[in-house]
Amino acid sequence: MSAVITEKPALREGAFGHATGLVCRECGHTVELGPHYACSECFGPLEVAYDFPAVTREEIEAGPANIWRYKALLPVPSDIEQSPNTEPGFTRLLEARNLAAELGLTKLWVKDDSTNPTNSFKDRVVACALSAAIELKAKVFACPSTGNLANAVAAAGARAGIKTVVFIPSNLEKPKQVNSAVYTDSLVAVDGNYDDVNKLASEIAGEEEGWAFVNVNVRPFYAEGSKTLGYEIAEQLGWRLPDQVVIPVASGSQLTKVHKAFRELVRLGLVEDKPVRIFGAQATGCSPVSTAYKGGVDAIRPVKPDTIAKSLAIGNPADGIYVLDICRETGGAVEDIDDDAVREGILLLARTEGIFTETAGGTTVGVLKKLVETGQLDTSLETVVINTGMGLKTLDAVADSVGPAATIAPSYAAFAATGIA
Amino acid sequence: MSAVITEKPALREGAFGHATGLVCRECGHTVELGPHYACSECFGPLEVAYDFPAVTREEIEAGPANIWRYKALLPVPSDIEQSPNTEPGFTRLLEARNLAAELGLTKLWVKDDSTNPTNSFKDRVVACALSAAIELKAKVFACPSTGNLANAVAAAGARAGIKTVVFIPSNLEKPKQVNSAVYTDSLVAVDGNYDDVNKLASEIAGEEEGWAFVNVNVRPFYAEGSKTLGYEIAEQLGWRLPDQVVIPVASGSQLTKVHKAFRELVRLGLVEDKPVRIFGAQATGCSPVSTAYKGGVDAIRPVKPDTIAKSLAIGNPADGIYVLDICRETGGAVEDIDDDAVREGILLLARTEGIFTETAGGTTVGVLKKLVETGQLDTSLETVVINTGMGLKTLDAVADSVGPAATIAPSYAAFAATGIA
Numbered sequence: 001m002s003a004v005i006t007e008k009p010a011l012r013e014g015a016f017g018h019a020t021g022l023v024c025r026e027c028g029h030t031v032e033l034g035p036h037y038a039c040s041e042c043f044g045p046l047e048v049a050y051d052f053p054a055v056t057r058e059e060i061e062a063g064p065a066n067i068w069r070y071k072a073l074l075p076v077p078s079d080i081e082q083s084p085n086t087e088p089g090f091t092r093l094l095e096a097r098n099l100a101a102e103l104g105l106t107k108l109w110v111k112d113d114s115t116n117p118t119n120s121f122k123d124r125v126v127a128c129a130l131s132a133a134i135e136l137k138a139k140v141f142a143c144p145s146t147g148n149l150a151n152a153v154a155a156a157g158a159r160a161g162i163k164t165v166v167f168i169p170s171n172l173e174k175p176k177q178v179n180s181a182v183y184t185d186s187l188v189a190v191d192g193n194y195d196d197v198n199k200l201a202s203e204i205a206g207e208e209e210g211w212a213f214v215n216v217n218v219r220p221f222y223a224e225g226s227k228t229l230g231y232e233i234a235e236q237l238g239w240r241l242p243d244q245v246v247i248p249v250a251s252g253s254q255l256t257k258v259h260k261a262f263r264e265l266v267r268l269g270l271v272e273d274k275p276v277r278i279f280g281a282q283a284t285g286c287s288p289v290s291t292a293y294k295g296g297v298d299a300i301r302p303v304k305p306d307t308i309a310k311s312l313a314i315g316n317p318a319d320g321i322y323v324l325d326i327c328r329e330t331g332g333a334v335e336d337i338d339d340d341a342v343r344e345g346i347l348l349l350a351r352t353e354g355i356f357t358e359t360a361g362g363t364t365v366g367v368l369k370k371l372v373e374t375g376q377l378d379t380s381l382e383t384v385v386i387n388t389g390m391g392l393k394t395l396d397a398v399a400d401s402v403g404p405a406a407t408i409a410p411s412y413a414a415f416a417a418t419g420i421a
Numbered sequence: 422m423s424a425v426i427t428e429k430p431a432l433r434e435g436a437f438g439h440a441t442g443l444v445c446r447e448c449g450h451t452v453e454l455g456p457h458y459a460c461s462e463c464f465g466p467l468e469v470a471y472d473f474p475a476v477t478r479e480e481i482e483a484g485p486a487n488i489w490r491y492k493a494l495l496p497v498p499s500d501i502e503q504s505p506n507t508e509p510g511f512t513r514l515l516e517a518r519n520l521a522a523e524l525g526l527t528k529l530w531v532k533d534d535s536t537n538p539t540n541s542f543k544d545r546v547v548a549c550a551l552s553a554a555i556e557l558k559a560k561v562f563a564c565p566s567t568g569n570l571a572n573a574v575a576a577a578g579a580r581a582g583i584k585t586v587v588f589i590p591s592n593l594e595k596p597k598q599v600n601s602a603v604y605t606d607s608l609v610a611v612d613g614n615y616d617d618v619n620k621l622a623s624e625i626a627g628e629e630e631g632w633a634f635v636n637v638n639v640r641p642f643y644a645e646g647s648k649t650l651g652y653e654i655a656e657q658l659g660w661r662l663p664d665q666v667v668i669p670v671a672s673g674s675q676l677t678k679v680h681k682a683f684r685e686l687v688r689l690g691l692v693e694d695k696p697v698r699i700f701g702a703q704a705t706g707c708s709p710v711s712t713a714y715k716g717g718v719d720a721i722r723p724v725k726p727d728t729i730a731k732s733l734a735i736g737n738p739a740d741g742i743y744v745l746d747i748c749r750e751t752g753g754a755v756e757d758i759d760d761d762a763v764r765e766g767i768l769l770l771a772r773t774e775g776i777f778t779e780t781a782g783g784t785t786v787g788v789l790k791k792l793v794e795t796g797q798l799d800t801s802l803e804t805v806v807i808n809t810g811m812g813l814k815t816l817d818a819v820a821d822s823v824g825p826a827a828t829i830a831p832s833y834a835a836f837a838a839t840g841i842a
Contacts, residue, residue: 066513086775092508092538094580095505097505097582115538117513117775118777154775155776158771158773158774159515159774170825175816178824179777179812181823182767182768182771182772182777182812182819183771184772187823187824188825188828188836189827189828197831200831204836211842346603350604351603351604354538354539354577354578356539356603392600392814395596395599398599398603399595399599403598403608404598404608404610406610407591407609407612408609408610410617410621412621412624412625412628415609415625420609421561421629
């Protein structure tokens with residue numbers, strides 16, 4: 001399936017870098033590069049295919065401190081740095097000695113995407129979608145979203161000077177509305193739930209000429225942005241793969257792309273091959289992939305989400321079946337925790353490593369803990385956990401759990417009496 | 422003046438890198454490296470003095486993508502990367518073409534410190550203070566603060582595994598309390614205003630052994646962290662100095678340190694010398710430095726702050742007189758804008774460049790605009806404006822100014838009727 005952006009986009013040479021086409025993940029049918037998102041033969045999801053050039057570590061290291069250091073491996077033109085974008089990525093990979101000690105792990109790292117331009121990993125995928133939108137001559141850059149994606153799209157569009165239209169459920173919390181509305185005067189509130197907003201977006205993508213919906217008609221390009229998380233982890237480890245990675249699962253796309261990134265690096269000779277166990281993290285209130293994993297089945301049964309981890313609350317995850325495949329094949333697992341454990345995960349990461357994550361990160365850290373406790377994760381192996389967002393966006397999750405240890409009069413005597421010294 | 426950390430700290434060799442002592446900015450008196458913050462002769466502020474080694478661009482470029490790439494120029498040991506810290510810095514320098522066009526500038530860059538680990542430039546100074554606290558064998562890492570500094574101290578202390586105690590006014594907004602309390606169980610609310618909290622902190626620093634207050638007894642080390650903003654601007658411009666820089670002024674320390682950084686780079690042969698006009702930005706509701714600048718006087722008359730730009734609300738700025746000197750000597754200026762213009766500055770930066778800044782950044786961007794409009798800034802010269810923080814922390818400043826353009830039923834017909842397409 002496709003959605004019109006322009007009738008006949010006159011693509012310039014190298015508009016999508018070394019990408020050669022879009023290939024169906026299910027049946028292998030190939031279509032040309034363009035605003036297509038589902039296979040015309042079998043309705044399977046389309047992925048970008050490449051003919052990669054030889055790439056060296058030195059060439060990558062000489063690039064900018066953002067995702068464009070990997071531009072040769074992304075569906076973007078070679079002059080991408082000249083096109084105004086938010087320049088996301090190359091975020092911190094922190095060795096988490098305190099959290100490792102707390103959980104009993106030998107070696108643990110946190111890949112911290114909360115320091116991206118709009119404070120979530122979405123800036124990575126949106127930067128790739130923006131490039132596709134521009135190359136396809138889109139006039140409008142749009143998305144349906146409840147939070148992080150809306151922020152990323154509105155910010156990237158503002159910087160690129162392209163009109164953005166962001167659709168949100170009308171009952172969305174005020175802070176999340178403000179965090180998008182500050183960038184765009186075309187925020188549209190829709191009376192309905194997120195599914196209604198999503199459906200409306202697909203309808204508009206089919207009706208309106210020139211609209212690039214990042215997660216609809218340019219989704220194959222958008223999704224490739226998540227590969228950069230995998231590239232960065234490997235490069236920041238000193239061009240090595242870790243033994244185990246724990247990744248949050250919403251649509252499941254991020255997990256599949258990190259896995260794809262590792263395989264590409266091996267194929268390109270940039271890292272040595274080795275087994276990497278991949279683990280998926282969900283909140284129990286929206287755990288269709290974890291449920292399927294535990295049930296030993298291949299099909300994902302959609303659920304109606306009910307969890308505070310709203311950025312993971314996709315009840316019918318498009319890439320869920322691929323997540324199952326990868327976690328099973330690599331010797332990983334998919335696990336879930338309840339909302340109280342999500343809150344505990346937020347505080348655990350903050351107290352041990354000074355990182356204030358949102359509910360999605362609390363889920364991932366909490367699942368890491370559970371994987372250790374249940375013996376599913378090997379504590380002697382080098383592990384990476386991915387934090388995808390930041391805590392100020394989901395402040396309410398912990399607002400009632402923490403506060404001052406004491407309230408005192410402004411005197412030394414009053415302070416001394418607290419016993420804190 | 423000094424405050425005890427340990428009676429006789431047994432400093433290891435190279436504990437403060439190439440720093441040689443602390444020198445009084447007023448009378449030149451030198452004291453040894455330690456927890457000293459005011460001259461014992463004249464009460465002037467102490468600054469770190471160095472005997473810099475030869476440093477090459479290549480050595481710096483081979484360093485990590487954080488402030489430690491400049492470790493040879495900071496009062497930190499050569500093995501600083503081994504000591505758990507938040508790894509701040511090397512934030513984006515974005516060419517701001519849309520904002521430049523809007524204001525009529527030829528070439529404009531935004532140095533964006535909102536993507537630091539706790540989303541403000543304070544992570545830079547706190548990382549340097551943390552190193553000093555550890556080398557001085559402090560047991561407690563502390564600060565009085567109303568926001569950004571508290572977040573940075575509590576996060577850095579958690580990651581370093583050192584006890585943190587953060588003092589705040591008890592009437593501080595809940596979100597700001599949460600954003601510190603999430604990291605530490607020793608948040609202390611003080612019934613009083615910020616001045617009362619500050620006074621209490623100085624008292625504790627003098628009474629309690631082993632306490633490092635980042636902005637009191639290790640302030641000389643702390644303040645050096647702001648130099649990295651200057652280093653990064655020059656390196657990211659391709660080892661060149663800009664013609665003009667606009668910097669927010671609270672205590673004034675950041676402006677003086679960016680200036681110092683530029684001069685050091687010239688002296689070390691890392692950039693070519695050239696005139697750099699330095700401009701200071703204040704909010705009218707707390708503009709003692711701007712008032713002195715406009716009045717043509719040398720003394721700063723303290724004020725009682727009344728502005729939404731709370732992170733700039735220091736009524737008696739310690740480095741105010743040095744800001745006056747630098748801005749006058751370099752052909753810059755100090756300017757101020759009212760709170761409505763601060764709000765406009767926030768929206769202007771968001772709409773043109775996709776950066777959501779806090780009130781301090783709104784002040785700096787708004788002052789940039791005023792400097793252009795009043796002819797104080799040369800629009801033909803290359804200019805850098807520094808954004809020091811992020812908008813989610815001061816959401817209320819714009820929460821009533823922006824919102825959805827339309828609220829619609831979930832149907833294409835309803836959307837089409839809005840005229841947004």
